[in-house]
Amino acid sequence: xxxxxxxxxxxxxxxxxxxxxxxxxxxxxxxxxxxxxxxxxxxxxxxxxxxxxxxxxxxxxxxxxxxxxxxxxxxxxxxxxxxxxxxxxxxxxxxxxxxxxxxxxxxxxxxxxxxxxxxxxxxxxxxxxxxxxxxxxxxxxxxxxxxxxxxxxxxxxxxxxxxxxxxxxxxxxxxxxxxxxxxxxxxxxxxxxxxxxxxxxxxxxxxxxxxxxxxxxxxxxxxxxxxxxxxxxxxxxxxxxxxxxxxxxxxxxxxxxxxxxxxxxxxxxxxxxxxxxxxxxxxxxxxxxxxxxxxxxxxxxxxxxxxxxxxxxxxxxxxxxxxxxxxxxxxxxxxxxxxxxxxxxxxxxxxxxxxxxxxxxxxxxxxxxxxxxxxxxxxxxxxxxxxxxxx
Ligand SMILES: Cc1ncc(COP(=O)(O)O)c(C=O)c1O
Numbered sequence: 442x443x444x445x446x447x448x449x450x451x452x453x454x455x456x457x458x459x460x461x462x463x464x465x466x467x468x469x470x471x472x473x474x475x476x477x478x479x480x481x482x483x484x485x486x487x488x489x490x491x492x493x494x495x496x497x498x499x500x501x502x503x504x505x506x507x508x509x510x511x512x513x514x515x516x517x518x519x520x521x522x523x524x525x526x527x528x529x530x531x532x533x534x535x536x537x538x539x540x541x542x543x544x545x546x547x548x549x550x551x552x553x554x555x556x557x558x559x560x561x562x563x564x565x566x567x568x569x570x571x572x573x574x575x576x577x578x579x580x581x582x583x584x585x586x587x588x589x590x591x592x593x594x595x596x597x598x599x600x601x602x603x604x605x606x607x608x609x610x611x612x613x614x615x616x617x618x619x620x621x622x623x624x625x626x627x628x629x630x631x632x633x634x635x636x637x638x639x640x641x642x643x644x645x646x647x648x649x650x651x652x653x654x655x656x657x658x659x660x661x662x663x664x665x666x667x668x669x670x671x672x673x674x675x676x677x678x679x680x681x682x683x684x685x686x687x688x689x690x691x692x693x694x695x696x697x698x699x700x701x702x703x704x705x706x707x708x709x710x711x712x713x714x715x716x717x718x719x720x721x722x723x724x725x726x727x728x729x730x731x732x733x734x735x736x737x738x739x740x741x742x743x744x745x746x747x748x749x750x751x752x753x754x755x756x757x758x759x760x761x762x763x764x765x766x767x768x769x770x771x772x773x774x775x776x777x778x779x780x781x782x783x784x785x786x787x788x789x790x791x792x793x794x795x796x797x798x799x800x801x802x803x804x805x806x807x808x809x810x811x812x813x814x815x816x817x818x819x820x821x822x823x824x825x826x827x828x829x830x831x832x
Contacts, residue, residue, distance in 0.1 A: 546798050579752055584731075600627050615739055710810075774805065
C-alpha cells in the first residue's frame with residue numbers, strides 16, 4: 442500500500458471543474474492584479490476569522506515581513522519568538538535588520554512557553570524587544586492568554602504566525618473562543634498548497650482587528666503607494682494574485698469539513714496507538730490537543746486543533762523514518778534543526794539554551810493526516826510502526 446504524506450489530487454478531483462471555470466473567468470477578465478476576487482477573499486477570510494480587516498498578500502512569509510515593516514522593526518531591535526518553527530518566522534526578523542531572541546517551547550504543545558518568555562522580557566532592561574511572534578504550530582494555538590498578558594505588561598505588539606492554523610481556536614474560557622490571528626495585533630496566514638487552506642501556488646493573508654494597522658499593511662503591500670505613484674512609506678510588491686484568490690474562495694467553503702476530517706483522523710491514530718504497547722513502553726508519544734477538554738464542555742463544535750500536521754514523538758526517529766519510507770509511507774520532520782541552530786545565524790546571536798526545542802527537533806515525525814486519508818491507510822501506518830519497534 443502507498444500512503445503519501447499529502448494527496449492534493451484527491452482533494453482537487455471534486456472541485457476541479459469549478460476551479461478551472463473560476464480560473465478561466467479571471468483569465469478572460471484580463472484583470473490580473475488585485476480586483477474583485479482578491480477583495481472577495483479578503484471579506485470572506487475576515488468574516489471567517491472574526492477580524493475587522495484582512496489583506497491578501499503574496500505568501501505567509503510576506504504577511505509576516507510586511508507586519509514587521511509596518512511596525513518599523515529594524516537594526517537594534519529584537520523580536521521574541523520560538524526556535525521550533527519554519528525558517529520564515531526568523532527569516533523576516535533578520536531581513537528587517539533586527540535580531541531574534543528565542544524562548545523555549547512547552548514540550549507538550551510544542552508551542553512557545555510563556556514562562557520562558559516572561560523570563561526573557563524581564564531581563565530585557567534596555568527594552569530592545571519590539572515585537573513578539575508566537576507560532577500556532579501544527580494547527581494548534583499557542584497559549585495566547587498569558588502571551589497577551591505579557592504583551593500588555595511590556596507594551597509589545599504580538600504578530601501571530603498562524604501560517605499553519607487558519608480557523609484554529611483558542612479558549613480564554615470554555616465559553617470564549619477566539620480564532621487564530623484575531624488575538625494579537627495581527628495574524629499571518631499562508632496559503633501554501635500543503636496548508637489546510639492551500640492555493641495552487643503561493644499566497645498569504647494578514648488579518649487584524651486594528652483597522653489602522655490593516656490599512657497601513659494594505660498600503661505597504663503595494664509599494665506604500667497611496668494614491669498611485671505617491672509613496673509616503675517604503676513597502677514592496679506583496680500583492681496576492683487573483684488566480685490564487687479565486688481558487689481559495691472555492692476551497693474556503695470546504696474548510697470546516699476538512700478540519701473535522703483531520704481531527705477524526707487524529708482520533709483514529711490516537712485509538713490505534715492506544716491499542717498497541719508503544720505508548721506504555723515509552724517508545725512513542727501521541728500529540729496532545731491541549732484545548733480539547735474545554736471544547737468537549739461546549740455544544741458547538743470547536744477547532745481546538747486543526748491538525749495541519751499530526752506529529753508523534755518517538756525513540757530512534759531517524760530509523761523509523763527510513764523504515765516508513767521504505768514501506769511507501771510518506772512522513773516528514775518539521776523541523777530537523779531549530780532556528781537557533783541554522784548556519785546563517787552563526788555569529789549573529791549568542792547560542793541560547795533551548796533544550797525542549799532541540800529535543801523536539803531530534804525526536805518528532807509528522808505522519809499523513811490529510812482529510813481524505815482512509816482508516817485502512819492509517820491502520821497500515823500504525824501496523825508498520827508497531828512492526829519497526831516490536832518485531
Ligand atoms: C510556521 C510558518 N510560518 C511561516 C510560513 C511561511 O509561509 P509561506 O510558505 O506561505 O511563505 C510557513 C509556511 O510554510 C509556516 O509553516
